[in-house]
Amino acid sequence: xxxxxxxxxxxxxxxxxxxxxxxxxxxxxxxxxxxxxxxxxxxxxxxxxxxxxxxxxxxxxxxxxxxxxxxxxxxxxxxxxxxxxxxxxxxxxxxxxxxxxxxxxxxxxxxxxxxxxxxxxxxxxxxxxxxxxxxxxxxxxxxxxxxxxxxxxxxxxxxxxxxxxxxxxxxxxxxxxxxxxxxxxxxxx
Amino acid sequence: xxxxxxxxxxxxxxxxxxxxxxxxxxxxxxxxxxxxxxxxxxxxxxxxxxxxxxxxxxxxxxxxxxxxxxxxxxxxxxxxxxxxxxxxxxxxxxxxxxxxxxxxxxxxxxxxxxxxxxxxxxxxxxxxxxxxxxxxxxxxxxxxxxxxxxxxxxxxxxxxxxxxxxxxxxxxxxxxxxxxxxxxxxxxxxxxxxxxxxxxxxxxxxxxxxxxxxxxxxxxxxxxxxxxxxxxxxxxxxxxxxxxxxxxxxxxxxxxxxxxxxxxxxxxxxxxxxxxxxxxxxxxxxxxxxxxxxxxxxxxxxxxxxxxxxxxxxxxxxxxxxxxxxxxxxxxxxxxxxxxxxxxxxxxxxxxxxxxxxxxxxxxxxxxxxxxxxxxxxxxxxxxxxxxxxxxxxxxxxxxxxxxxxxxxxxxxxxxxxxxxxxxxxxxxxxxxx
Numbered sequence: 001x002x003x004x005x006x007x008x009x010x011x012x013x014x015x016x017x018x019x020x021x022x023x024x025x026x027x028x029x030x031x032x033x034x035x036x037x038x039x040x041x042x043x044x045x046x047x048x049x050x051x052x053x054x055x056x057x058x059x060x061x062x063x064x065x066x067x068x069x070x071x072x073x074x075x076x077x078x079x080x081x082x083x084x085x086x087x088x089x090x091x092x093x094x095x096x097x098x099x100x101x102x103x104x105x106x107x108x109x110x111x112x113x114x115x116x117x118x119x120x121x122x123x124x125x126x127x128x129x130x131x132x133x134x135x136x137x138x139x140x141x142x143x144x145x146x147x148x149x150x151x152x153x154x155x156x157x158x159x160x161x162x163x164x165x166x167x168x169x170x171x172x173x174x175x176x177x178x179x180x181x182x183x184x185x186x187x188x189x
Numbered sequence: 190x191x192x193x194x195x196x197x198x199x200x201x202x203x204x205x206x207x208x209x210x211x212x213x214x215x216x217x218x219x220x221x222x223x224x225x226x227x228x229x230x231x232x233x234x235x236x237x238x239x240x241x242x243x244x245x246x247x248x249x250x251x252x253x254x255x256x257x258x259x260x261x262x263x264x265x266x267x268x269x270x271x272x273x274x275x276x277x278x279x280x281x282x283x284x285x286x287x288x289x290x291x292x293x294x295x296x297x298x299x300x301x302x303x304x305x306x307x308x309x310x311x312x313x314x315x316x317x318x319x320x321x322x323x324x325x326x327x328x329x330x331x332x333x334x335x336x337x338x339x340x341x342x343x344x345x346x347x348x349x350x351x352x353x354x355x356x357x358x359x360x361x362x363x364x365x366x367x368x369x370x371x372x373x374x375x376x377x378x379x380x381x382x383x384x385x386x387x388x389x390x391x392x393x394x395x396x397x398x399x400x401x402x403x404x405x406x407x408x409x410x411x412x413x414x415x416x417x418x419x420x421x422x423x424x425x426x427x428x429x430x431x432x433x434x435x436x437x438x439x440x441x442x443x444x445x446x447x448x449x450x451x452x453x454x455x456x457x458x459x460x461x462x463x464x465x466x467x468x469x470x471x472x473x474x475x476x477x478x479x480x481x482x483x484x485x486x487x488x489x490x491x492x493x494x495x496x497x498x499x500x501x502x503x504x505x506x507x508x509x510x511x512x513x514x515x516x517x518x519x520x521x522x523x524x525x526x527x528x529x530x531x532x533x534x535x536x537x538x539x540x541x542x543x544x545x546x547x548x549x550x551x552x553x554x555x556x557x558x559x560x561x562x563x564x565x566x567x568x569x570x571x572x573x574x575x576x577x578x579x580x581x582x583x584x585x586x587x588x589x590x591x592x593x594x595x596x597x598x599x600x601x602x603x604x605x606x607x608x609x610x611x612x613x614x615x616x617x618x619x620x621x622x623x
Binding site for chain 2: 069070071080
């Protein structure tokens with residue numbers, strides 16, 4: 001109608017029909033995502049967090065667009081392109097996803113020795129449950145029944161190890177450096 | 190196969206082929222666009238649908254076109270003063286189309302007319318692009334177009350600049366080189382439709398040579414630039430000191446054009462104000478206004494741009510430009526000419542395979558109407574509908590129809606100027622980056 005009112009004559013009806021046909025192809029018929037990341041962990045059953053929130057538990061297959069969403073909150077920008085794995089009794093692991101991961105799949109070995117050590121230091125206190133809270137709050141909170149100094153030290157070590165892992169994942173330090181610092185941290189009382 | 194007869198083109202092609210073969214020999218993952226290749230990331234990390242950038246892609250551009258781990262892709266040669274990319278950072282963008290249209294080529298002086306209702310525009314262009322961080326703060330970006338729009342025998346360098354991300358530790362970025370002034374608003378290179386953002390071309394705010402400073406102040410983004418104001422073609426001999434002096438003069442007058450933009454997010458909408466003030470050569474009397482004269486005349490542009498998205502898969506944008514060209518035509522040098530134009534568009538990306546776009550271009554010649562010059566042709570009212578199908582993230586087939594809402598003008602003056610034919614077209618083709 002608009003076209004006729006403005007005096008426009010469509011010169012290529014056949015082409016227009018073709019274009020319309022293209023436009024009306026049901027989008028749902030197309031693949032929702034072209035590629036997926038297959039994610040496993042050792043131990044399995046780790047909770048997987050993406051920038052958009054909880055995605056499920058390993059083993060898990062995730063659409064690429066869930067890792068690289070077109071839009072996200074500014075305060076979540078540091079999680080763009082990453083997967084975060086949380087497992088009771090293990091250190092939380094943040095991994096930046098690469099093309100190789102998507103092509104070959106990703107198997108993340110979680111460091112559960114740290115939590116075991118912390119638990120031992122905390123004299124057998126039960127592990128706090130994993131929650132859907134942001135990464136920072138995944139570090140267990142201080143337990144009033146544990147001596148403050150012991151708990152504070154173990155909490156600080158956990159945070160340091162997590163930061164160390166992030167630095168390694170982002171390529172800011174070498175693997176050798178990471179091992180050296182990790183050993184030093186674990187040795188330090 | 191059509192023989193290559195132009196030596197310039199043949200040489201450029203040879204250099205290009207050698208470069209490609211060499212890169213292939215050292216880089217097996219050549220079939221990925223350059224930034225994805227360097228950072229081992231999916232194209233999806235930066236693009237909603239090639240070439241449209243998503244939020245992270247825009248952040249990447251604003252971060253001096255680098256990620257924090259950019260040094261990982263440099264050669265490990267043990268010299269802290271050298272950050273050479275491991276392989277030549279090259280990429281290619283190529284487009285090929287077939288078009289059916291109503292528009293004709295009419296000589297404004299004689300009325301001689303050529304027409305081709307169907308047209309194989311292949312290759313439409315071949316671009317060779319390169320970009321890399323060179324130091325903690327300096328990045329370069331460059332591309333050359335081979336055989337743009339059928340101009341075989343030519344290689345045209347458009348974007349070519351260095352950018353320092355933090356001048357003197359002030360948090361201010363500085364870009365020096367060739368770039369588009371309009372990139373401060375909506376970069377033409379990452380638009381989804383084939384149809385151009387015509388108001389930018391008509392207002393003459395595309396490529397120029399100069400410097401651009403930018404900085405964020407809280408929620409406000411500021412950009413201020415200075416350019417020669419005469420485009421990217423002029424190149425004059427400096428001969429007054431003597432014979433065969435080596436240097437060239439890129440500007441052709443003493444004035445510079447100053448321009449800037451201030452923008453911020455207002456809720457879900459990004460709003461920007463653009464301003465430009467400079468000089469341009471006046472237009473000589475006669476010959477349909479195709480020849481420049483020697484007078485420098487004042488030129489001012491004011492712009493308003495708005496943009497936003499819904500859910501990361503529907504993007505919208507609106508641009509308005511107001512133009513003041515004082516004393517532009519020698520035929521009436523005391524007259525000031527005002528005209529305005531703009532465009533509005535929507536990109537809808539329902540899946541990883543499909544994207545659909547609408548682009549409406551509008552321009553009104555205003556005071557330049559009925560001047561018997563080619564500037565009568567600033568008039569435009571067209572709607573472009575585009576469907577893109579992604580064979581791969583970096584290879585798409587495109588179908589576009591352009592509907593012209595203006596009626597044909599009849600020749601009224603001495604010359605063949607104005608909207609003498611309609612510009613409806615239908616286009617199909619391929620667009621790839623690798």
